Amino acid sequence: MRYLPLSDGDRRDMLASMGVGSVDDLFRDVPQAARLDGPLDLPRHQGELEVQRHMEALAAKNVSAGSVPFFVGAGAYRHHVPASVQHLMQRGEFLTAYTPYQPEISQGTLQYLFEFQTQVARLTGMDVANASMYDGSTGCGEAVLMAQRVTKRRKVILSGNLHPHYADVVDTVTRFTPEEEVIVRRAPAPRGGEDLIGLIDAATSCVVVQNPDFFGRLNDLTGLAAAVHEAGALLVVVVTEAVSLGAIKSPGEMGADIVVGEGQSIGNSLNFGGPYLGLFATRQKYVRQMPGRLCGETVDSEGRRGFVLTLSTREQHIRREKATSNICTNSGLCSLAFTIHMTLLGEKGLRQLALLNHAKTIKAADTLSRVPGVEVLNETFFNEFTIRVSRPAAQVIERLAQRKVLGGVPVSRFHDGHDDLIVLAVTETNTDEDIDALATALTEVLQ
Amino acid sequence: MNRQGRPTGPSVSTGETAGATWTGNKALALDEKLLFELDGWGRTGVDLPDAGLTADRLGGLNRNKPIGLPGLSEPQAVRHYTRLSRKNYAIDMGLFPLGSCTMKHNPRLNEKIAGLAGFADIHPLQPVSTVQGALEVMEQLAYWLTTLTGMPGVALSPKAGAHGELCGLMVIRAALEARGDARSRVLVPESAHGTNPATAALCGYTVDSIPATPAGRVDVDAMVAKLGPDVAALMLTNPNTCGLFESDIIEIAEKVHAAGAFFYCDGANFNAIVGKVRPGDLGIDAMHINLHKTFSTPHGGGGPGAGPVVFSEALMPFIPPAYVVREGQDLRLVEDVPHAQVGRMTAFHGQMGMFVRALTYMLSHGGDGLRQVAEDAVLNANYIRESLKDVMTPSFDGPCMHEALFDDRFLKDTGVSTLDFAKALIDEGYHPMTMYFPLVVHGAMLVEPTETESRESLDDFIGAMRSLALAAKAGDTERFASAPRFAPVGRLDETRAARTPILTWQEPEPKAAAE
Numbered sequence: 001m002r003y004l005p006l007s008d009g010d011r012r013d014m015l016a017s018m019g020v021g022s023v024d025d026l027f028r029d030v031p032q033a034a035r036l037d038g039p040l041d042l043p044r045h046q047g048e049l050e051v052q053r054h055m056e057a058l059a060a061k062n063v064s065a066g067s068v069p070f071f072v073g074a075g076a077y078r079h080h081v082p083a084s085v086q087h088l089m090q091r092g093e094f095l096t097a098y099t100p101y102q103p104e105i106s107q108g109t110l111q112y113l114f115e116f117q118t119q120v121a122r123l124t125g126m127d128v129a130n131a132s133m134y135d136g137s138t139g140c141g142e143a144v145l146m147a148q149r150v151t152k153r154r155k156v157i158l159s160g161n162l163h164p165h166y167a168d169v170v171d172t173v174t175r176f177t178p179e180e181e182v183i184v185r186r187a188p189a190p191r192g193g194e195d196l197i198g199l200i201d202a203a204t205s206c207v208v209v210q211n212p213d214f215f216g217r218l219n220d221l222t223g224l225a226a227a228v229h230e231a232g233a234l235l236v237v238v239v240t241e242a243v244s245l246g247a248i249k250s251p252g253e254m255g256a257d258i259v260v261g262e263g264q265s266i267g268n269s270l271n272f273g274g275p276y277l278g279l280f281a282t283r284q285k286y287v288r289q290m291p292g293r294l295c296g297e298t299v300d301s302e303g304r305r306g307f308v309l310t311l312s313t314r315e316q317h318i319r320r321e322k323a324t325s326n327i328c329t330n331s332g333l334c335s336l337a338f339t340i341h342m343t344l345l346g347e348k349g350l351r352q353l354a355l356l357n358h359a360k361t362i363k364a365a366d367t368l369s370r371v372p373g374v375e376v377l378n379e380t381f382f383n384e385f386t387i388r389v390s391r392p393a394a395q396v397i398e399r400l401a402q403r404k405v406l407g408g409v410p411v412s413r414f415h416d417g418h419d420d421l422i423v424l425a426v427t428e429t430n431t432d433e434d435i436d437a438l439a440t441a442l443t444e445v446l447q
Numbered sequence: 448m449n450r451q452g453r454p455t456g457p458s459v460s461t462g463e464t465a466g467a468t469w470t471g472n473k474a475l476a477l478d479e480k481l482l483f484e485l486d487g488w489g490r491t492g493v494d495l496p497d498a499g500l501t502a503d504r505l506g507g508l509n510r511n512k513p514i515g516l517p518g519l520s521e522p523q524a525v526r527h528y529t530r531l532s533r534k535n536y537a538i539d540m541g542l543f544p545l546g547s548c549t550m551k552h553n554p555r556l557n558e559k560i561a562g563l564a565g566f567a568d569i570h571p572l573q574p575v576s577t578v579q580g581a582l583e584v585m586e587q588l589a590y591w592l593t594t595l596t597g598m599p600g601v602a603l604s605p606k607a608g609a610h611g612e613l614c615g616l617m618v619i620r621a622a623l624e625a626r627g628d629a630r631s632r633v634l635v636p637e638s639a640h641g642t643n644p645a646t647a648a649l650c651g652y653t654v655d656s657i658p659a660t661p662a663g664r665v666d667v668d669a670m671v672a673k674l675g676p677d678v679a680a681l682m683l684t685n686p687n688t689c690g691l692f693e694s695d696i697i698e699i700a701e702k703v704h705a706a707g708a709f710f711y712c713d714g715a716n717f718n719a720i721v722g723k724v725r726p727g728d729l730g731i732d733a734m735h736i737n738l739h740k741t742f743s744t745p746h747g748g749g750g751p752g753a754g755p756v757v758f759s760e761a762l763m764p765f766i767p768p769a770y771v772v773r774e775g776q777d778l779r780l781v782e783d784v785p786h787a788q789v790g791r792m793t794a795f796h797g798q799m800g801m802f803v804r805a806l807t808y809m810l811s812h813g814g815d816g817l818r819q820v821a822e823d824a825v826l827n828a829n830y831i832r833e834s835l836k837d838v839m840t841p842s843f844d845g846p847c848m849h850e851a852l853f854d855d856r857f858l859k860d861t862g863v864s865t866l867d868f869a870k871a872l873i874d875e876g877y878h879p880m881t882m883y884f885p886l887v888v889h890g891a892m893l894v895e896p897t898e899t900e901s902r903e904s905l906d907d908f909i910g911a912m913r914s915l916a917l918a919a920k921a922g923d924t925e926r927f928a929s930a931p932r933f934a935p936v937g938r939l940d941e942t943r944a945a946r947t948p949i950l951t952w953q954e955p956e957p958k959a960a961a962e
Contacts, residue, residue, distance in 0.1 A: 301939075
């Protein structure tokens with residue numbers, strides 16, 4: 001077996017050196033009744049070639065995004081990732097390292113985490129960011145719990161234009177907390193005009209909004225932030241498309257108190273939904289209520305600069321049941337991919353990339369608006385928008401797929417009602433030919 | 448050239464001192480500045496076409512202030528991250544005896560397969576008809592996990608071990624509520640991972656701690672005394688964090704069930720028994736499995752993990768979406784369960800990239816190889832334990848399972864602490880063992896070699912440990928007090944980091960940033 005270095009001779013010698021007759025003697029604490037004596041109904045070991053063949057056959061049953069005109073977004077986005085990102089993150093010193101609990105031999109990981117935290121804080125317009133969460137949705141759940149801790153209030157107002165999965169996760173994680181919860185979840189408003197301010201009261205811990213929202217619309221949150229703050233609550237802003245921050249005002253500029261984001265779209269592949277990268281940033285004054293790992297600067301015994309995981313008195317391995325969260329891991333490698341890609345982009349490249357996405361999306365929206373049976377709902381957008389189609393959207397998407405076009409996500413996949421809406425994303429990876437192919441296929445399908 | 452930022456190390460040296468160099472570097476030991484000090488302002492390492500944007504549709508929300516993000520050309524970036532990588536210890540470099548973490552070799556076939564476009568370049572919300580192969584990976588992984596554990600249900604979506612614990616306890620709570628029997632307490636042994644009590648608290652339970660016996664196992668009598676009609680669950684790690692199999696586990700399960708509670712097992716240590724013992728046969732109701740431990744997906748410097756949870760029949764109706772069901776030739780993804788007791792744990796369907804790696808690993812080993820994994824892991828740990836027991840102090844009688852627990856009695860009166868010992872091990876070229884955990888023994892040192900170490904590698908490690916133990920006893924305290932002497936940095940001041948947290952880079956002077 002190629003991953004097991006011990007030979008039968010080694011095993012015999014080692015057992016003999018211990019005066020143990022057989023390896024089963026080492027398992028003697030296992031009750032007899034619990035020991036398996038026969039093989040399980042599983043295949044035997046296989047060589048690399050056979051395993052590769054098996055897995056390649058499974059991969060071949062999927063339609064990869066790069067093989068067709070592709071417009072699927074709604075929380076995960078296909079962008080070009082520079083070749084050097086994958087190469088660098090696959091270095092064994094990063095890939096096969098552990099959480100940097102021994103900082104003297106983990107300065108590589110710790111330094112990139114410090115750089116990552118700085119990049120995320122600047123991008124979101126906040127003071128501090130943590131070393132990442134599992135993904136944007138779980139980060140959103142943690143943000144709500146944090147807002148409840150900070151304000152000592154329970155009521156949570158969720159915008160109807162928050163990604164439905166994110167709202168579901170908030171529902172899940174708040175469901176079993178000891179106190180009574182009040183989660184106010186608004187109905188989706190694909191044409192905008194949602195009034196959240198009227199719902200805010202003295203019991204409100206936070207308002208959670210997404211920008212650009214689930215339907216791709218952009219919203220100036222400044223007025224909402226003022227109303228939230230006046231009531232002593234916190235504004236949580238969710239960003240599912242990190243590239244948008246290269247073109248639009250940061251949530252911090254608009255008054256956010258906590259920003260959670262999905263960082264997948266920078267440096268990371270689609271991966272069928274995971275692993276992804278939760279971005280989590282907030283104001284300095286709330287840092288001790290933050291969940292997750294934090295990397296901080298310090299000095300060593302000779303006064304040299306170095307980095308360590310810090311403020312761990314918030315965390316479960318120290319505080320146990322009194323911790324701010326039960327979270328243990330972050331999304332290390334994904335944060336590495338993010339920070340490398342962001343470093344390659346720089347501010348200049350990020351802005352160019354964001355504007356390129358926006359320009360292509362304008363082209364796509366204008367092209368689709370000329371297709372009979374299609375209405376574009378958005379006046380504003382970054383790289384994602386919503387169309388109303390004249391036939392059931394789920395059926396339209398399926399028929400587009402039969403024509404080898406992956407044309408977006410039907411809103412009915414999330415919500416009852418709105419079954420004539422499709423959310424589409426357009427990125428720098430889409431060519432003009434892709435957009436034309438989509439328009440042609442849509443025209444055929446809607447005839 | 449204006450080099451923003453502070454000097455990073457001994458590089459302030461003029462090279463005039465003996466042993467110092469002008470650069471501060473020592474041959475392959477290369478210092479590296481922070482990204483923000485590398486003169487990357489206004490630079491980019493990507494070539495993008497002009498957007499040709501005439502009028503935007505951003506609704507007046509255009510970003511018009513600088514963000515403050517430096518950029519590097521590709522050669523600079525490759526060098527920056529390559530230099531950083533060399534400041535990390537990693538499994539690829541040597542034995543990584545971190546108890547409770549199962550730092551085994553990460554096969555590169557896993558990485559290659561996970562990178563195939565058919566897995567890496569598919570979107571979670573594509574039409575289900577276009578991702579049948581991905582759903583088949585989930586189905587096959589579920590089959591392996593349920594077969595290896597003897598437990599019929601599985602939730603694949605949890606993102607890491609602690610997230611799996613949360614899923615497991617929520618399912619237990621939902622099952623209790625469904626039978627109209629809301630309970631309030633969860634029993635957790637003192638030796639448990641910190642995530643166990645933190646998770647129970649997050650689920651709205653109070654945590655009640657159970658003591659250990661002198662033999663390092665759960666004190667069954669003490670546990671029985673704490674059981675009652677308000678106890679929702681026992682959370683137990685097995686093999687436990689002392690590296691021991693809970694030999695009374697079947698009796699424990701019976702008592703827990705007799706009290707109307709559920710039995711949650713922390714599966715962090717499944718590597719010791721995979722293919723040898725099925726948790727379902729022990730009476731366990733729910734257990735998370737860290738794919739990044741037992742099934743070799745990379746730890747990645749702190750994630751991403753993956754924490755699927757297996758369930759007994761009683762808990763199956765409460766498994767949260769998303770999950771896969773087969774309908775004849777087709778696989779369907781259940782994404783929404785109306786009136787579900789436990790809702791979605793995360794957006795989308797779980798850590799697909801890790802599912803692919805874990806399944807690749809399982810297929811490579813096969814059922815027979817996985818059994819050998821457990822046997823070799825246990826053999827290696829016992830070999831270390833036996834080889835060190837004359838110079839160190841194992842906390843409990845052997846044999847152990849996949850990890851060997853020592854305490855600091857052998858360091859008594861030497862002036863050397865567990866921390867010093869761990870840092871001295873760094874100088875010997877090893878990552879230290881887990882230290883000060885579990886909390887049930889004094890100055891714990893928890894050593895887990897895993898099955899992917901050769902005998903030669905074990906002997907070298909044993910040699911290093913023996914040498915340190917003997918040095919401590921011989922009064923060579925300098926070797927410990929100054930350790931690590933050869934790491935890229937010396938011992939770091941963690942108190943200072945926490946007292947005045949510096950969590951982001953700041954321009955040393957406001958003027959410099961404007962250049």
